[in-house]
Amino acid sequence: MKKIKVLAPATIANLVCGFDILGMALKAPFDEMTLSLTDEPGIVIKHTDEYNLPEEPEKNVSGAALLALMEEFKKPVGFHLTIHKHIKPGSGLGSSAASSAGAVVAANHLLGNIFSNEDLVRFAMNGEKIAGGVKHADNVSPCIYGGVTLIRSIFPLDIIPLNVPDLFITIVHPQIEVRTSDSRQILRKEVQLKNAIKQWGNIGGLIMGFMKNDFDLIGRSMEDVIIEPVRSILIPGFDEVKLKCKEAGSIGGGISGSGPSIFMLSKDEETANKIEGIMKDIYEKIEVDYKTYVTAINTEGVKIVEAQ
């Protein structure tokens, strides 16, 4: 095998209360990436999208992830990578994770699947570091494993896949820019113990909601007393979206990753479509450009669609 095409899905990190430890893969949107093995050692990256991302391997998130993989592969190897991103960088939908994860999953297939999924997460975190300044696995893990993943620890890596409930997800991406690194910097370095206790109760509840397919418990647990009150300030329309979508039957939701995208969960597609209408109305009214998605949980992660 010399050439492979993969689809790398968007992901929702944190899932409201699980800052840095929970993430979920989505069926849409996704990036398209084609990776070829070349005779010439090294990495050549080409973007065919509109986002003007850097193409030097060391500055590119896919490149950084591939470099980490190549370092452990040890034998000299060359890659040619073409990326067409559909997940807008800075959307809060795991755009950098899709680039990192897609590249290393594709490379692993070309090299004969010698690395484990956990290895691939470890490599892909190098891409996250390029994008946001910090290694974190709450987007790259679900992107690679699919479904919903718990990251108990990143040093050493300890990834636990959860049960995947049959939920629908509505997302609105207000077209404003929130950089992951900025949205980390506005967080306080210390939190009150009483709030930390509330948060870990909710994390436990959310995980149990997934494990028991208990949608009401998922909803009750999707409350964040630490991060959301700070980050939501950066997102116009946030409070209204959350309130009105819950009134309209959404289980719950909140900021996707570091924002500005907002996700809301629903028990059925009809409600998910209704939620989309509510989101559109709100952003039309406040005159902020937006994009919406109605999707479901992606259980397979990065998908191989063509191999030659």
Next chain:
Amino acid sequence: MKKIKVLAPATIANLVCGFDILGMALKAPFDEMTLSLTDEPGIVIKHTDEYNLPEEPEKNVSGAALLALMEEFKKPVGFHLTIHKHIKPGSGLGSSAASSAGAVVAANHLLGNIFSNEDLVRFAMNGEKIAGGVKHADNVSPCIYGGVTLIRSIFPLDIIPLNVPDLFITIVHPQIEVRTSDSRQILRKEVQLKNAIKQWGNIGGLIMGFMKNDFDLIGRSMEDVIIEPVRSILIPGFDEVKLKCKEAGSIGGGISGSGPSIFMLSKDEETANKIEGIMKDIYEKIEVDYKTYVTAINTEGVKIVEAQ
């Protein structure tokens, strides 16, 4: 029915990383309590044990729990309660929770089981407030529900029973006094966000360990970067117990509740007995009086043994 005898079990709150949100009921030790309905409204409490606990209902943990129940029952009712405690107050093994929970479970049976388990937890928390100054449910919930419980929230109460793995528990209770109220006061009111993130990763891991019967995951997750480093200072021999018991095959463990008891989990009874020997050796060597227990998880909670 006029008279009932119950056995109210010891419990392990926190389970290392789950401060205030996780707890587990034990088969031993347990308190014995006999409750009678009387014609005269009001509560009369008598202790037949050696602990000189107050017997005025308002100052007694069982009394405070019963008073909360009677307030919601509304009709005038009288109780005579005889308590023989085997769980030493201040042991960290949920002594006050056993008194509170045992009393309200017994009263509910005498009144025709009109209250739910959740109601009973709510009443029993009034006993916890008498004992430690704070309403908390991480001992009374498992004491009433049995097994392992997650308390997502106490206001409003949201209790989620977890799967119960087939584990053995070895406990050592060094005979020193640590008051729950003192051991709360030495905790810092603020925690570092990075430590809170580690803690919630471990909480998620611990819950998933229980749900998947994954003993290694339970062990890896039983790490507490916030409470244990502070509280363990009050417990002589703590570091040595934890280290040597793990070396001898224990899955993991730590402080039971607010201490000074230490619990260690094992996959089989043979290891649990070996762990007991190690604990004994350590406290013999440092010349601190101690008591040990080898027990298992109690899945039924407060147990009715006689009813007339």
